[in-house]
Amino acid sequence: MHQGDEIAPSEGRHRSKSEGELVYRQSLWTRATHWTWVICLFFLLFSGLQIFNARPDLYIGQQSGFAFDNSILSMSAVRTPDGPRGVTTIFGREFDTTGVFGVSGTAEKPQIRGFPAALTIPSYRDLATGRVIHFFFAWLLVATLFVWFVASLVNGHLRRDITPTGGDLARLPQDIADHARFRFHHTGQYNVLQKLSYGIVFFVLFPVIVLTGLTMSPGMDAAWPWLLDIFGGRQTARTIHFIAMTLLVLFFLVHIAMVIAAGPINELRSMVTGWYRTDPESKDDPTQ
The missing domain is CATH 1.20.950.20 (Transmembrane di-heme cytochromes, Chain C)
Structure with a gap:
């Protein structure tokens, strides 16, 4: 470098x-x-x-979990009539990131995970x-x-x-x-x-x-x-x-x-x- x-x-x-x-x-x-x-x-x-x-999820402070409101970033999936959708929350603002973060893979076989398989070792x-x-x-x-x-x-x-x-x-x-x-x-x-x-x-x-x-x-x-x-x-x-x-x-x-x-x-x-x-x-x- x-x-x-x-x-x-x-x-x-x-x-x-x-x-x-x-x-x-x-x-x-x-x-x-x-x-x-x-x-x-x-x-x-x-x-x-x-x-x-x-x-x-990323937090600020010693503690984390559903009982605490100190998350600054979160990648999750929500159920919808059209199937699961990926949602990334940054400082309280939600973004639909289906196909990249939260939910990836194909429409037939969606994968509920933060980062997609192509970006992790092992996949x-x-x-x-x-x-x-x-x-x-x-x-x-x-x-x-x-x-x-x-x-x-x-x-x-x-x-x-x-x-x-x-x-x-x-x-x-x-x-x-x-x-x-x-x-x-x-x-x-x-x-x-x-x-x-x-x-x-x-x-x-x-x-x-x-x-x-x-x-x-x-x-x-x-x-x-x-x-x-x-x-x-x-x-x-x-x-x-x-x-x-x-x-x-x-x-x-x-x-x-x-x-x-x-x-x-x-x-x-x-x-x-x-x-x-x-x-x-x-x-x-x-x-x-």
């Missing part, structure tokens, strides 16, 4: 007058952790939706298997984050590519304008939007995902009861966990869109082989 780590010395670069320099941009640590995260987040998302379907109802898959990849994600953090401290990736400088922040308005006009500068270095977005993912969303996941564990609550105080209860932690997951999905979609817009072959090559093609030198471009 990040696009830069180490740039080799000049003797390790290859220049093409028409295409610019080919620089070694991504270290082995960056590439290995990047693709491990891709696999982890794939299985975590869809196994998480399997777990969510066991109770397709059939199996909470136990979903939990095993989810927990395995959750711990793999934590281990990979630890490896990435240590490696990034050692090789300077955190300081060089994630932490924005004063000059970076000064260029933020121009960088936003360039992205809005799909003007991308292939310099072999992170721009300020990348630094800020990756910093939020690594140091806000990932920690929140991990800590709220631990808060939902009764065993962890017994060992670390302060988690319940930080997140306002187990049900609130579950809601925050869901929101953080949604933000990660949005980040992923934007990330993929930017990769395609900036040149997918060049971007994927750098994340597979480590080598990245920069822009040709231009006297008219101050970023070169």
Whole structure:
């Protein structure tokens, strides 16, 4: 999910007058952790939706159930003369989501479930298997984050590519304008939007995902009861966990869109082989 780590010395670069320099941009640590995260987040998302379907409601507070009015999201089914209809309730407002949420499948064989079978692992109802898959990849994600953090401290990736400088922040308005006009500068270095977005993912969303996941564990609550105080209860932690997951999905979609817009072959090559093609030198471009 990040696009830069180490740039080799000049003797390790290859220049093409028409295409610019080919620089070694991504270290082995960056590439290995990047693709491990891709696999982890794939299985975590869809196994998480399997777990969510066991109770397709989100609450604020310690308690939940029919006796309480603290639900902020609910996916359910209602009976009608024409058959079951899916209803999604968000902050008290109801939406007919038949075919997607609440009720999915075919008209002949409707399935009453929060998220449809195509979005869960396993596709059939199996909470136990979903939990095993989810927990395995959750711990793999934590281990990979630890490896990435240590490696990034050692090789300077955190300081060089994630932490924005004063000059970076000064260029933020121009960088936003360039992205809005799909003007991308292939310099072999992170721009300020990348630094800020990756910093939020690594140091806000990932920690929140991990800590709220631990808060939902009764065993962890017994060992670390302060988690319940930080997140306002187990049900609130579950809601925050869901929101953080949604933000990660949005980040992923934007990330993929930017990769395609900036040149997918060049971007994927750098994340597979480590080598990245920069822009040709231009006297008219101050970023070169």
